[in-house]
Amino acid sequence: MSINVAQKTMILGIETSCDETAAAVVENGTIIRSNAVASQIDIHRRFGGVVPEVASRHHVDQITLVCEEAIKESGVTWDDLDAIAVTEGPGLIGALLVGVNSAKAISFAHHIPLVPVHHITGHIYANRFVHELQFPLIALVVSGGHTELVYMKEHGSYHVVGTTRDDAAGEAFDKVARTLGLPYPGGPEIDRLAREGKPVIDFPRAWLEEGSLDFSFSGLKSAVINYIHNEEQRGNTVSKVDTASSFQASVCEVLVKKTIMAAERYSAKQLLVAGGVSANHEIREQMIRAAEKKGIQLLIPPLKLCTDNAAMIAASGTIGFLKGMRADLSLNGSANLSIEDF
Numbered sequence: 001m002s003i004n005v006a007q008k009t010m011i012l013g014i015e016t017s018c019d020e021t022a023a024a025v026v027e028n029g030t031i032i033r034s035n036a037v038a039s040q041i042d043i044h045r046r047f048g049g050v051v052p053e054v055a056s057r058h059h060v061d062q063i064t065l066v067c068e069e070a071i072k073e074s075g076v077t078w079d080d081l082d083a084i085a086v087t088e089g090p091g092l093i094g095a096l097l098v099g100v101n102s103a104k105a106i107s108f109a110h111h112i113p114l115v116p117v118h119h120i121t122g123h124i125y126a127n128r129f130v131h132e133l134q135f136p137l138i139a140l141v142v143s144g145g146h147t148e149l150v151y152m153k154e155h156g157s158y159h160v161v162g163t164t165r166d167d168a169a170g171e172a173f174d175k176v177a178r179t180l181g182l183p184y185p186g187g188p189e190i191d192r193l194a195r196e197g198k199p200v201i202d203f204p205r206a207w208l209e210e211g212s213l214d215f216s217f218s219g220l221k222s223a224v225i226n227y228i229h230n231e232e233q234r235g236n237t238v239s240k241v242d243t244a245s246s247f248q249a250s251v252c253e254v255l256v257k258k259t260i261m262a263a264e265r266y267s268a269k270q271l272l273v274a275g276g277v278s279a280n281h282e283i284r285e286q287m288i289r290a291a292e293k294k295g296i297q298l299l300i301p302p303l304k305l306c307t308d309n310a311a312m313i314a315a316s317g318t319i320g321f322l323k324g325m326r327a328d329l330s331l332n333g334s335a336n337l338s339i340e341d342f
């Protein structure tokens with residue numbers, strides 16, 4: 001279905017799928033008028049990970065303030081909005097429900113259409129703030145809950161061509177970090193330590209069957225955890241920086257090679273990287289080098305737009321709005337929503 005992406009729009013995005021309460025106003029799908037994020041990272045850090053019940057309660061506390069802040073900063077009024085785009089899923093169900101119900105309340109009170117958004121499409125559309133998308137494209141989405149290669153032949157069309165068979169890349173980062181005694185979230189900590197170390201430990205790379213675009217990180221995660229425990233049992237001091245660097249090198253090599261393989265197989269004009277793990281320096285650098293070598297245009301959002309935010313939800317919601325996607329007041333959160341239905 002072809003849509004007119006040049007159409008003028010003003011969309012409020014709302015995101016509460018995990019541990020960030022976020023609201024943002026985006027104009028024409030590409031201009032961020034405001035982007036308010038209340039992070040709960042400090043609250044969950046003492047538990048070593050996100051506690052769903054705690055996340056829901058904090059979303060309830062924050063959502064009204066964050067929405068008001070987004071509207072105030074944007075300089076628009078409720079009447080200026082064409083739609084409210086809200087993350088329907090996937091994510092923590094209790095957390096999703098806070099965003100969905102707030103969006104429904106605003107939609108009802110101000111008579112503004114409601115557009116449901118798949119969280120991963122939001123991560124992909126964060127790239128539209130960098131450059132206009134060109135199709136066909138391949139997007140690598142790497143976050144705490146996802147590792148997916150998505151093929152897009154046009155705006156708002158998503159086909160998963162590769163996915164993880166077990167853990168998400170971010171999950172592996174967080175678990176390895178935890179075993180190394182690093183605070184939550186572990187990804188940025190590993191990234192920081194890895195820069196001081198060398199990839200001297202030979203951890204496995206899961207290539208799977210010849211030509212497979214799927215991923216697997218649980219074997220690597222176990223290999224790193226076993227290595228740390230074995231060294232400790234032998235009374236050896238584990239080099240945190242070298243372990244972090246070697247683990248990161250393994251994740252990075254597999255992600256980059258499979259992404260390039262997908263881009264070639266699907267004759268992609270652009271390669272997009274998205275999700276929290278795309279904040280990783282090594283992954284960014286290797287991806288830039290590999291894309292340059294192959295002559296494929298690479299887009300990666302700025303660090304602030306890599307992790308969960310509502311501007312990306314509004315950007316994807318803009319496409320949903322132009323495609324005529326609407327939800328009514330029966331909209332519910334959906335923890336395991338499929339991207340292919342969008």
Ligand code: KG4
Binds near residue numbers: 187275307
């Ligand atoms: O997209 P995101 O904010 O939330 C989800 O939708 O999951 O991604 C969070 C994930 C966490 O696993 C975190 O450890 C990881 O992204 N992450 C990183 C980095 N920054 C965040 N992983 C590796 N290197 C980083 N610099």
Ligand code: ZN
Binds near residue numbers: 119143275307
């Ligand atoms: Zn996310």
